[in-house]
Amino acid sequence: MTSTESSRIVITGVGLTAPNGNTLAEFRENLLQGVARISNIEMRYMGQVHAGVCDFDAKKYQARRELRNSTRAGSIAIFCSREAVADSGVEWESVDTSRVGVYIGTTEHGNVETENEIYNISQYDYDVRFWSHHHNPRTVANNPAGEVTLNLGITGPHYTIGAACAAGNAGIIQACQMLRLGEVDFALAGGVSESIRTFGIFAGFKSQGALAVHEDPNKASRPFDRARNGIVVSEGGAIYTLERLEDAQKRGARIYGEIVGYKINSDATDAVLPNSERQKECIEAALAKAGMKPADIHIVNTHATSTPQGDAQECKAIREVFPAETCPETRVNNTKSFIGHAMGAAGALELAGNLPSFEDGMVHPTINVDDLDPECALPNLVKNTPEKRPEITTILNNSFGMLGINSCLIVKKFAE
Template sequence: MNATNRTVVVTGIGATTPLGGDSASTWEALLAGRSGVSALTQDWAAELPVRIAAQAAVDPTEVLPRPLARKLDRSAQFALLAAREAWADAGFTAKAGEDPTVVPERLGAVIASGIGGVTTLLSQYDNLREKGARRVSPHTVPMLMPNSPSANVGLELCARAGVHTPVSACASGSEAIGYAIEMIRSGRADVVVAGGTEAAIHPLPIAAFGNMMAMTKNNDDPQGASRPFDVDRNGFVLGEGAGVVVLESAEHAAKRGAKVYAEAIGQGLSSDSHDIVAPEPSGIAHALQNLLDGTGLKASDIVHVNAHATSTPQGDLAELKALRKVFGDDVNHMAISATKSMTGHLLGGAGGIETVATVLALHHRVAPPTINVENLDPEVDADIVRDEPRKLPAEGTIAALNDSFGFGGHNVVLAFRTV
């Protein structure tokens, strides 16, 4: 791929999360330090070891027309709503071709999911087993495909420069955005709608994560259960939703007079080759170093990090050790936020939602807090933003990172800066 090194900017954002049905309500809740975690009241949850989750604040079936919603897995429903918001926020008035400022052949879509249509697969298997083959929905295959969210976004917006679906566990959403940056930088597209989505709040994934000791079983305190960097953290809380951004070449954005939230500087990638589940600090450090080497970004320019920080004993510290290894004393002036303390962990959707939060933090020059850090782990050697939002430098160009790491040893670090 012959890179043209075009500058890439963020011109639109969209989200539907456990904190709100759009990006504005989500951002407001993040700054207010509100938790989106609650007790599961469904009958199927009663016998599970984990009976809490961060469910979407607005059910997508309440927004989408019923005939459309019936043909979409919940993960695709979330992705479509977030993409619609981001598209409109970027100033586009219709799909590519009908809006004169973008043509289909120059528009791409990259929407990731770590698990895909798991609820469709499991519910339709229940239909097969209990009611027979004739009761299996004819829409099952298009709904359960991992590329269904990206395909449906691409169909709605008429994206013909490429529609892609990276699948790299909890790093999927960030990898999608990184791929989108490269699509624009290389000249393949002028505009790409990118992000991540997930909808896996179902008894099987919850039982499986719970039995592997990855999820907290703090059922008696849902809102206090996700506690990154706290000495009593004991696993993540499962969340659902989607986060999407519109990325655009700076030249294309300027030509149509678009507002710009931030510049998308680039990404750093690596893989651990260590363990299917356990993180390896050296692999994370390699991704961070690749980011610096590949973008020319200086550690001293980074003032904020939206940490992956899922609230697991191993993962939180591995990330901080890697930051310290690569950035040294520069870590001391980086305001580190762990927004999963409020949203829960959206798996393949995490990188999308946390990119939205990172971009808004730069745009408004304020870092959201990390909640539930009542007893900071003594091994945490970093500046964690706790309880209250933190103002970022009001003047000059500043940069921020969004960290994402996934089962299988996938490491992705995205960098953004003010414009």
């Protein structure tokens, strides 16, 4: 099937697992009800740390033998992909799987398995006979996407997109581009994270002074609050089925929304500290691609991770693009306050948390904002309780990552 760059790309299915929900309906209900689910887990060499842990049924789509050979990221990707395909209503048996593409963003894949294998052989005097012979396929960068193709019998292209914490958005953007190029007719796209399975992530953030600590784990992730002190590391995933509009309409698919704008750029200034000017440019370029003005956006979902400098920098960019005087209908929220930072899955999960706004007209809040930091004062920030709006037709989703990668995705309520 041929296509053009002007093809409209729509979302027709959603599959996810988050610390506070394994379906879109459950996830959304908990966001509206203010339900966070952050746990304390035991981490080797570190003791107890806060973490967002998912509780999904991996055996629903994988046999026991598959699970022995699989990675956690792969299992999350398979679960979410299968759920998305089921949700899309597509007759999978009649799909030409050579025309299906799998594009999954991830942050840290590979080091998780290596770290765990090294720890395992350390118990046996580092005898490599105890090293898993599944190590290589587990650690290659394309693993999560590749596991999906094996499980679903997909023979089209697959790869993971390493884009730090902008990876979830990047996976969706890549799928849009491949659909518009006519390389595929159906795409599975989004992001996954297995970050809580490695002490290195936690130790790295702790050494930077960026690991959240709070007596109540459910209050540890507190973007914009004056007392915020770092990131809550989480696992999870969100995968979408994406199609060209004409293909979705031909089969009578339900349409969650249309992807109308996106942009990825780079700070080129620091490996860790964000650059608000580049973030602003990323947002503005996504708006330009969508043919929209800032005032056209109804929800801005922030990336804010609960670090002092990171949150303040993003807030500066948002204030400059969306001033209250000219954007009175724009509302701002944050999803990490509920689930922590799901790294490569963050952008994809956060988009999912807001998608139902097109139908219910609600903006889910940012929770744990007890004492708003003046540096994070934003026009129309929705704090602690949801807000009902007369109309919600546009969502702008920010995701930024280390080494200065920025991504912005705009989704619009579908209209003919």
